[in-house]
Amino acid sequence: MLTDIKKAAASGILISIGGCVLLASTKSGMMWAGAVLFSLGLFAICEYGFNLYTGKVGYIAEHFKDFKYIRLVLLILVVNLLTTFIMGILVSFCLPDIAESARASYASKLAADPKKWVLSSILCGLLMYLAVDLWKRGQKIGVFLCVPVFIFSGFDHSIANSFYNGAAIGEQTFTFRNLAFVFVVVLGNALGGMILPMLTRKWRKTSES
Numbered sequence: 001m002l003t004d005i006k007k008a009a010a011s012g013i014l015i016s017i018g019g020c021v022l023l024a025s026t027k028s029g030m031m032w033a034g035a036v037l038f039s040l041g042l043f044a045i046c047e048y049g050f051n052l053y054t055g056k057v058g059y060i061a062e063h064f065k066d067f068k069y070i071r072l073v074l075l076i077l078v079v080n081l082l083t084t085f086i087m088g089i090l091v092s093f094c095l096p097d098i099a100e101s102a103r104a105s106y107a108s109k110l111a112a113d114p115k116k117w118v119l120s121s122i123l124c125g126l127l128m129y130l131a132v133d134l135w136k137r138g139q140k141i142g143v144f145l146c147v148p149v150f151i152f153s154g155f156d157h158s159i160a161n162s163f164y165n166g167a168a169i170g171e172q173t174f175t176f177r178n179l180a181f182v183f184v185v186v187l188g189n190a191l192g193g194m195i196l197p198m199l200t201r202k203w204r205k206t207s208e209s
Contacts, residue, residue: 001075007051008076012083012159014041014050019084019163020091022151023101035148042128042143046135053077053159053186058129058193061201077186080159088166102167109156109164110172110181117156121185124155125192133196158185 018041025034045052056073063069092099127146134142150157161182165173172178 004051004072004075005079007049008053008079009083010048011045011050011052011076012080012163013087014044015052015080015159016084016087016091016163017041019088019102019160019167020095020098023098023105023164023167026105027097027101031152032148035151036144038151039144039147042131042147043140046132046140046143051076051079053080054125054128054157054189054193055132057190058125058132058195058197060190061194061197077158081162081182084159084163085166088163089169091163091167092169099167102164103170106161106164106168107172109161110178114180114184117181117184118188120153120155121158121188122192122195123153124150124157125189126195127155127192128157128189129193129196156185156188158182158189161185 018038021037021040022031022034025031025037042052042055044050045055051072053073053076056076060070060073088102091102127150131143131146134140134146165178165182
């Protein structure tokens with residue numbers, strides 16, 4: 001368990017670094033660069049075998065009866081969220097320019113229609129599953145395609161959002177609306193991550209038999 005916790009914390013740190021470069025790049029008018037560089041976080045997570053919620057949760061569709069795996073995913077979620085939130089708080093104190101960008105970005109996300117929360121989190125979850133599964137199939141370019149797509153589209157990534165939430169800490173942080181936003185995006189990422197494995201599960205089993 002301790003190893004899994006450390007791997008999840010490492011993922012949280014890497015996603016936080018990705019969030020920093022994205023916010024800094026966006027503020028300087030180079031969002032495209034930030035979107036590509038953010039991919040470095042997922043690249044390192046896949047390369048080192050670290051634990052990221054959005055990279056693991058989709059595979060529950062292949063492990064519905066594996067409660068040990070489901071508990072692992074829940075543990076990873078908690079550690080990812082805590083690590084990124086704490087990293088965000090540190091950024092809010094130490095890197096004021098990035099924190100300012102985080103406040104503007106997160107306020108926009110929080111003010112959006114809840115229907116957008118649902119759809120954007122589902123589509124992000126689908127893309128994150130696709131990125132990781134392509135990696136597992138030896139197509140590492142998938143990481144550098146799927147991550148920029150979700151960023152340019154404005155989709156919601158629960159773990160990255162937790163970093164922005166911490167960096168934007170303020171009067172809106174501990175509100176019911178913010179709690180609902182976090183909850184919806186976490187569930188949406190899970191649902192989105194399970195779409196492709198659910199749709200292809202029977203076909204994959206047939207083709208492998």
